[in-house]
Every structure is written in structure tokens, then in C-alpha cells.
Amino acid sequence: xxxxxxxxxxxxxxxxxxxxxxxALIVLIPLAALALxxxxxxPAEFWKTVTAPRALASYRVTFxxxxxxxxxxxxxxxxxxxxxxxxxxPGRKLIDALVDLPxxxxxxxxxxxxxxxxxxxxxxGRWIEAYGYKIAYTxxxxxxxxxxxxxxxxxxxxxxxxxxxxxxxxxxxxxxxAGRLTTLWRVILPTLWPAILTGFALAFARAVGEYxxxxxxxxxxxxxxxxxxxxxxxxxxxxxxxxxxxxxxxLLFASFVALFAINLLQLWTVKRRSAEAR
Amino acid sequence: xISVRKPSTAMxxxxxxxxxxLSVALVxxxxxxxxxxxxxxxxxxxxxxxxxxxxxxxxxxRAAIRLTLIxxxxxxxxxxxxxxxxxxxxxxxxxxxxxLLVSLIDLPFAVSPVIAGLIYVLLFGAQGWLGPWLAxxxxxxxxxxxxxxxxxxxxxxxFVARELIPLMQAQGSEQEQAALTLxxxxxxxFWRVTLPKIGWGLVYGVILCNARAIGEFGAVxxxxxxxxxxxxxxxxxxxxxxxxxxxxxxxxxxxxxxxLALATLVVKQLVGLRMRRAAPEHDVAA
Numbered sequence: 328x329x330x331x332x333x334x335x336x337x338x339x340x341x342x343x344x345x346x347x348x349x350x351a352l353i354v355l356i357p358l359a360a361l362a363l364x365x366x367x368x369x370p371a372e373f374w375k376t377v378t379a380p381r382a383l384a385s386y387r388v389t390f391x392x393x394x395x396x397x398x399x400x401x402x403x404x405x406x407x408x409x410x411x412x413x414x415x416x417p418g419r420k421l422i423d424a425l426v427d428l429p430x431x432x433x434x435x436x437x438x439x440x441x442x443x444x445x446x447x448x449x450x451x452g453r454w455i456e457a458y459g460y461k462i463a464y465t466x467x468x469x470x471x472x473x474x475x476x477x478x479x480x481x482x483x484x485x486x487x488x489x490x491x492x493x494x495x496x497x498x499x500x501x502x503x504x505a506g507r508l509t510t511l512w513r514v515i516l517p518t519l520w521p522a523i524l525t526g527f528a529l530a531f532a533r534a535v536g537e538y539x540x541x542x543x544x545x546x547x548x549x550x551x552x553x554x555x556x557x558x559x560x561x562x563x564x565x566x567x568x569x570x571x572x573x574x575x576x577x578l579l580f581a582s583f584v585a586l587f588a589i590n591l592l593q594l595w596t597v598k599r600r601s602a603e604a605r
Numbered sequence: 606x607i608s609v610r611k612p613s614t615a616m617x618x619x620x621x622x623x624x625x626x627l628s629v630a631l632v633x634x635x636x637x638x639x640x641x642x643x644x645x646x647x648x649x650x651x652x653x654x655x656x657x658x659x660x661x662x663x664x665x666x667r668a669a670i671r672l673t674l675i676x677x678x679x680x681x682x683x684x685x686x687x688x689x690x691x692x693x694x695x696x697x698x699x700x701x702x703x704x705l706l707v708s709l710i711d712l713p714f715a716v717s718p719v720i721a722g723l724i725y726v727l728l729f730g731a732q733g734w735l736g737p738w739l740a741x742x743x744x745x746x747x748x749x750x751x752x753x754x755x756x757x758x759x760x761x762x763x764f765v766a767r768e769l770i771p772l773m774q775a776q777g778s779e780q781e782q783a784a785l786t787l788x789x790x791x792x793x794x795f796w797r798v799t800l801p802k803i804g805w806g807l808v809y810g811v812i813l814c815n816a817r818a819i820g821e822f823g824a825v826x827x828x829x830x831x832x833x834x835x836x837x838x839x840x841x842x843x844x845x846x847x848x849x850x851x852x853x854x855x856x857x858x859x860x861x862x863x864x865l866a867l868a869t870l871v872v873k874q875l876v877g878l879r880m881r882r883a884a885p886e887h888d889v890a891a
Contacts (some may be wrong), residue, residue, distance in 0.1 A: 336697045336698070336778060336781060336782075336785070337785075337791035337794070338693055338694075338697075338791060338795075339697075339698050339700075340696070341690075342690040342691070342693050342694035343694055343698075343700075345686075345687065346687065346690055346694055347682075349687045350706075350709060350710070353755070353758055353759055353762055354709065354712055354713060354759065354762060355709070356728070357725055357727075357728050357755075357759070358712075358716075358724055360724055360727040360728040361720070361723070361724045361727055362736055363734070364727050372689060403629070403630075403633050406626060406629060406630055406633075407630045407633060407634065409626065410626055410627055410630040411630075414615075414623060414626075414627060416627065420874075422630075422634050422638075424870050424871075424873070425634065425638045425639070425642075425870070426634075426638070427870055427873065428638050428642065428866065428870065429638075430813075430816075431816050431820075431865075431866035431867075431869040431870055431873075432641075432820070432862070432863060432866040433819070433820025433821070433822060433839075433840050433859075433862045434818075434820065434822045434823070434840075435822040435840040435841075435843050435844055435859070435862075436645060436820070436840070436843065436859040436862050436863055436866075437641065439843060439844075439847045439855055439856070440641045440644050440645050440648075440856075440859070443644060443856075444640065444644055444854070446639065449646065450640070450787070451640075453634075459732070462693050463683070473636065475637055475641070475669035475842060476786045476800055478637060478638075494616055497616050497662070498616070507618055507619055507622065508622075511618075525709045528745065532715060535717070536718065536719070536720070537715025537717075537823075538717065538718055538719050538822065538823035538826075539718070539822030539823050539826075539840070543844075543847065549858070556717050556718075556719040556720075556823065557719075559717075559719050559720070559723060560719055560826070560827060563723065563726065563827060566732070568726070568727060568730075568732055568733075571723055572727065575717075575719075575720045575723055578716075578717055578720065579715075579716065579720060582715045582717070584715065585715075585716060586715050
């Protein structure tokens with residue numbers, strides 16, 4: 328802090344004590360229980376559990392569907408953000424507000440609604456099955472649910488960057504004779520990459536852990552359409568606490584890798600900004 | 606938002622491009638956001654108003670609504686008090702380990718809801734670390750209301766703190782300093798200066814926290830035990846009804862949750878407007 332002459336603000340001891348105690352009670356001690364449990368499993372048993380065919384299949388479904396959902400949002404999220412920031416059309420504010428619906432709508436509600444829509448007799452499923460495809464109760468359904476829950480992340484990370492974009496670079500590009508597509512692709516898109524990748528990582532991390540919206544539409548067949556969080560629940564229902572813990576450790580590790588990537592991206596952005604400022 | 610500027614022709618997309626991008630965006634929004642929203646209400650009312658109302662006044666539904674409200678009434682205030690304290694601590698003092706503390710506050714967002722439930726089962730469940738002790742003292746946490754409250758508190762833990770930290774960082778502490786110089790006590794400084802200043806940001810954080818607390822499914826599902834009329838929250842009740850092929854009743858209860866989500870979005874917009882109006886100097890930064 329720059330200022331020298333300042334009153335010491337009150338409440339350091341009180342807030343520090345309160346925060347640490349509450350954090351320990353609600354978050355740290357329970358997470359420590361997970362770490363302790365996984366430490367009691369033993370490396371051979373742990374490895375056997377997390378590499379069992381059913382577990383491997385569940386990672387494939389979880390990570391595969393999350394990546395596809397992320398990729399769909401990677402394309403459509405920035406597009407939606409662009410339309411919301413740059414175009415003026417009736418209903419724009421309403422759509423802008425609706426983008427947060429997946430954050431606000433309880434996942435179970437999203438789950439049963441998407442299932443009803445995409446099931447054989449649903450409003451959309453009826454159509455799709457007429458063409459011989461099936462979405463509900465297949466990995467495609469899981470992907471749809473994950474696309475829904477992770478939709479806001481890409482839009483909301485790209486939108487503020489677009490709002491702050493300086494008009495002069497676009498004007499300069501146009502003055503230098505670049506077509507609009509070239510400007511978009513070569514001038515604007517590169518400035519968006521850190522925000523796009525951050526949004527993707529957030530969306531992916533959310534999708535990997537998602538449960539409520541998926542289990543209704545997934546069909547939940549082991550080896551085919553069973554997500555990793557559901558495998559944890561299945562093991563818990565069978566009182567296999569050690570097995571549930573082992574799978575949970577793998578999932579947590581994946582989420583932490585995604586978050587670590589976000590931190591690196593933010594460092595990269597800050598560096599880029601300061602390099603531009605120089 | 607930056608003040609209105611006339612879009613120069615260099616910043617305008619050609620008409621064909623506008624048409625294509627707008628259509629793609631509208632189809633995407635229509636399929637993924639608008640259609641599900643319409644579907645919830647239309648399935649809820651497909652058998653008429655009487656069936657709809659009957660599904661809501663059903664004894665199990667009422668018990669689920671009550672439990673959900675009780676849970677939110679404990680989790681949300683607890684996380685609000687913590688959020689204010691954490692934001693004050695982080696934005697007003699410099700101390701070692703501050704960055705670590707900020708990361709730890711965000712930690713619950715990185716944890717799958719199912720794992721959030723699992724950690725409490727490992728701690729308090731029959732085979733958990735404290736299970737034998739709890740059983741000896743006849744205290745039930747897992748498959749009972751305390752477990753539901755704990756799991757809900759975990760998943761909604763960061764919401765208020767996360768809204769307040771950037772807001773209080775941007776506001777600075779000049780006014781608090783002035784209040785103290787004028788002889789205000791710590792309490793009256795907080796009550797008369799800090800709280801009014803962070804008002805709308807706090808409302809926003811509380812509303813997001815509340816929406817998640819009421820709608821949480823995965824974490825609560827793991828610790829609840831699904832006892833009808835006793836440990837069933839609204840989202841779990843929706844699941845039970847749906848799995849019993851009682852679709853209309855499931856969507857009736859779901860429509861209440863969807864209404865809450867819509868109300869959350871409306872309040873969010875209103876608060877966003879107020880915050881922008883109250884602090885125009887932050888507009889450029891926002």
C-alpha cells in the first residue's frame with residue numbers, strides 16, 4: 328500500500344480467527360478426511376480401483392463428453408458474446424440475462440427437462456429419432472446436458488474483453504485494407520484467446536464434476552454411459568468407501584489441473600498486457 | 606460498459622455476416638435456454654391447474670419445501686457472515702498467506718458436488734472417522750438434516766466472499782478511515798459506512814448463494830438417505846417423483862425451482878443496474 332498515514336483498521340484478529348475457524352470446519356477438515364482415507368487404501372489397491380475397466384470407461388465418458396461440450400461452447404460461446412456486445416436487436420437484454428440461466432436453474436430441473444425434451448416422445452427427440460438418431464440415454468445426451476450447464480462460462484469470460492476492446496485496432500486494420508473477416512480472424516480473435524481458454528477450462532472443470540443434470544439423461548449403463556461422479560455414488564451405495572474415495576481423488580486431480588491451467592493463463596494474460604503497455 | 610460510442614463503419618460486420626451470426630446465436634439460445642424453460646412450465650401444467658396445485662400441497666412436497674427452506678436459512682446466513690469477514694480481512698489487511706487463503710476460499714467450486722457429499726460421509730458416516738463416537742452419543746449427521754445443511758454450506762461457501770472481495774478492493778477504505786478519525790467505533794464504522802457501501806454487491810452475492818443452496822442436488826443426494834417427508838429436499842423430491850414416472854408432479858415441483866431461478870436472474874439484473882448507477886466511476890473498470 329502506498330499511503331503511510333492511516334488509521335489501523337479494526338477487526339484483523341476477529342475476522343482472521345472467524346475465517347480460519349469456519350474454513351477449517353466446513354472445507355479443510357472434511358477434505359482432510361478424504362486425503363486420510365485415500366492414504367489408508369494402499370498404492371496397489373488404489374491403482375487397481377482407479378484402473379478397473381469400469382472406472383476407465385467412466386473417465387472416458389466424463390472427460391470425453393466434457394471436452395466435446397466445452398468445444399461446442401468454445402465455438403458458440405464467443406459467437407454469442409460477440410452478437411450480444413456488437414449487435415443491436417430486440418430481445419438482446421433478455422437473452423443477455425438468460426445466459427445465466429444454467430447457473431441459476433437447479434441441476435435436477437435441467438436434468439429432467441432436457442431428458443423430457445430429447446426422449447423418444449419429447450419435443451426434440453421425436454424429430455431426431457425420425458432421422459434415426461438417439462440422444463437421450465446415450466453419451467450424446469450427456470454431452471447435451473454438459474453443454475447446457477457449462478454454457479455461461481465461455482460467454483461470460485469473453486464478453487467483458489469484447490466490451491473493453493479498443494476500436495482503433497479495428498479501424499487501423501480496415502484502413503490498411505483488411506477485409507472484415509480478416510480483421511475478425513487475425514486482429515480480434517487473437518486478443519480473445521486468453522479469455523476463451525480460461526472460459527474453456529472453467530467450463531471443463533464444471534462439466535467434469537457435474538452430476539444432477541446428467542444422471543437423468545445419461546441412461547447410466549456401466550461401461551457405456553456412466554459418468555465418474557455416478558460411479559462414486561454407486562460405490563458409496565455399495566458401502567465401498569475406499570473405492571469411492573479413490574475415484575474421487577482422480578476426479579479432484581483433474582479439476583485441480585484445469586484450475587492450475589487457468590492460473591497459468593491469467594499469468595500469461597498479465598504478462599501480455601504489461602508487454603503491450605511497454 | 607463504456608459510454609455509448611458511435612460504431613464506425615470499420616467496426617460493422619457486413620450484413621450477410623450479421624445475419625448468419627445472429628441466426629446461429631438465436632438458434633443456440635432458443636434450443637438450449639428458451640425451449641427448456643418453456644418445457645418446464647408446459648409439462649408442469651399438462652394435466653391442468655388442479656393437478657399442478659395438488660402436486661404442490663401434497664404432504665411429502667410440503668415437507669421437502671420446508672426442509673429446503675430450513676437448509677437455506679442456515680447455510681446462507683452462515684456463508685454471508687463468513688463472506689463479509691473474509692472480504693474485510695482480505696481487502697483491508699496485508700498478511701502472509703493471503704493468496705493461499707483466497708485460493709482456499711475458492712476451493713469448493715473446484716470440487717464435484719458428489720465429492721462434497723462424500724467427504725462428509727467419510728467424516729461423519731457410520732464407517733467414517735467420527736462415526737463410532739457419534740453413534741455412541743446418539744448424534745445423527747449423515748442421512749439426517751445436519752448432513753444436508755453441512756453439504757449445502759460447503760457447495761455455497763465461496764459465493765458471498767467472491768462477490769465482495771473485488772467490490773471492496775475497488776472501493777478502498779478512505780471512508781472507513783474518515784469515520785475512525787471522526788471517532789466512530791469499529792462497530793458503528795462497519796454498520797454505518799461499510800455495510801451501506803457494499804449493500805448491492807452483498808445482495809447479489811446472497812442471492813446467488815441462496816439460488817445454489819435451494820437447488821443443490823449432488824452433494825445433498827449423497828448425504829440425505831432419501832427418506833420421504835424427512836430428509837428430502839425439493840430437488841431430491843423432484844428426482845423421486847420423476848423416477849416413479851409421476852412426471853407432472855415432478856415438473857410441478859420443478860417449476861417452483863425454475864421460478865426461483867427466474868427471480869434470481871431478475872434480481873441480478875436489477876442489482877447490476879443499481880450498482881452501475883451507484884458507482885459510475887467503476888464503469889470504465891467494469
